[in-house]
Amino acid sequence: MNNNQKALIKATIPILQSSGEVLTDYFYKRMFEYNPELKSVFNMGNQANGKQKHALAGAILAYAEHIDNPSVLINVLKGIGNKHVSLNIQAEDYAIVGGHLIASIQEVLGDVATPELVDAWTVAYNELAEIMIGIEAEFYLKNTEKTGAWNGWRNFTIKEIVSESDEIKSFYLYPTDGKEIATYIAGQYLSVQVFVEQLGLLQPRQYSLSSAFHPNYYRISVKKETALETQPEGMVSNTLHQMKEDDTVNVSAPAGNFSLQSIDAPIVLISGGVGVTPLLSMLETNQKANKNKTVWIHGCRNSSVHAFKEVIDTMEEESDWLETFLFNEDIEQNVESGVIEGRVDLKKCKEAILLENARYYLCGPAPFIKAHYESLVGFNVDKSNIFYEEFGPQSVSLN
Ligand SMILES: Cc1cc2nc3c(=O)[nH]c(=O)nc-3n(C[C@H](O)[C@H](O)[C@H](O)COP(=O)(O)OP(=O)(O)OC[C@H]3O[C@@H](n4cnc5c(N)ncnc54)[C@H](O)[C@@H]3O)c2cc1C
Ligand code: HEM
Incomplete structure (x- = not known):
């Protein structure tokens, strides 16, 4: 990216600060209209409560602010990359997302989006996508090198359900194929994918592994999100709470960068x-x-x-x-x-x-x-x- 393009990106910072979520809201609506199959990939709860458009707006703003040296964002990008890999996002998905993002910039900003500005954001997006694809390729590769690990979704059987409190149940997930499972570092999570009746869609959610590693199963512990005055009940947590032993769910390999440091310290x-x-x-x-x-x-x-x-x-x-x-x-x-x-x-x-x-x-x-x-x-x-x-x-x- 040349210096002129960097200056154009920086010039959009005030707009991103004031209206970043208007842009990301428009972007998601556009993307789901043209690519409805992505509704099963995204968390539709976070679409409804606005958390995902907020997170994406924050990421785009941070990128614009650090356009001279995006490497300072590496830990944040690794966190996003972990989430992407856990949701089986692939390199080719970046072109679809990029297409909708650039079109949204043009459509939301109108006359402000000069051809030069659109070009600058196209280059900036492609450079970021390249960094993200690289980070994610490394995570996918690590998964293939690790014993028992896998990429994408794998079927697991719920062999035991235990009530841990009035609102939290533990689910013991055994691989349906009976083969080995991957180890994890305490603090990491899995993505779990279930069919949500009310949406007629598969939906993924992340759940932290709640026990020390056991070679036969993964344990997750899920809080049932009940409806409040202004909020509907949670879709996946309630679906899981209604499940019975021997039901199956899809699970992705352990991921996440929140993890216990293996050092001798309190x-x-x-x-x-x-x-x-x-x-x-x-x-x-x-x-x-x-x-x-x-x-x-x-x-x-x-x-x-x-x-x-x-x-x-x-x-x-x-x-x-x-x-x-x-x-x-x-x-x-x-x-x-x-x-x-x-x-x-x-x-x-x-x-x-x-x-x-x-x-x-x-x-x-x-x-x-x-x-x-x-x-x-x-x-x-x-x-x-x-x-x-x-x-x-x-x-x-x-x-
Ligand atoms: C890394 C990670 C680890 C996690 N670990 C755990 C764990 O160990 N245990 C656990 O229980 N959870 C965990 N979670 C949270 C979990 O992934 C889900 O977010 C949680 O179970 C709720 O999902 P849901 O489908 O039931 O709710 P959703 O349907 O996704 O709804 C989420 C929230 O949005 C609200 N909402 C939905 N629509 C609207 C609307 N229109 N307006 C306003 N509000 C709305 C709902 O009322 C609900 O409170 C973790 C999340 C992450 C990212
Ligand atoms: C450079 C491009 C991208 C950026 C900057 C980006 C940014 C983000 C951010 C900030 C999050 C939230 C992370 C968190 O949980 O804290 C996220 C999550 C996510 N991203 Fe991306 N992303 C990009 C590309 C993609 C692509 C190509 C896809 C594929 C369709 C994708 C799908 C998702 C999904 C499904 C989630 C989880 C959503 C949720 O839990 O609500 N992203 N991304």
């Missing part, structure tokens, strides 16, 4: 609600291996929605390396002592979590991650030692 796990899942996998993995000093802080509404409490309590009783803090918003329903009333407040366990060289892992809703990330930074924890996973298209960008 671990601090901070979870909200169903954010417990990847951290439980980390905890179990640490129990099996290093038994590094670990502090777990968990917050949830009340004891009826507190999944895995017994497992973690037992582990704490039997070990000298684990300490836990539990926060409940709705303390009336709690008969137990030791539960702290209210939402997670790291000031209340500051001494316990400020351990030399510790690594901090956060998982929960976006405001939860943001608040506790900021608290940790306020306690002078180095940003490079804080890792987080958001259960949806990335909306917080903190490191």
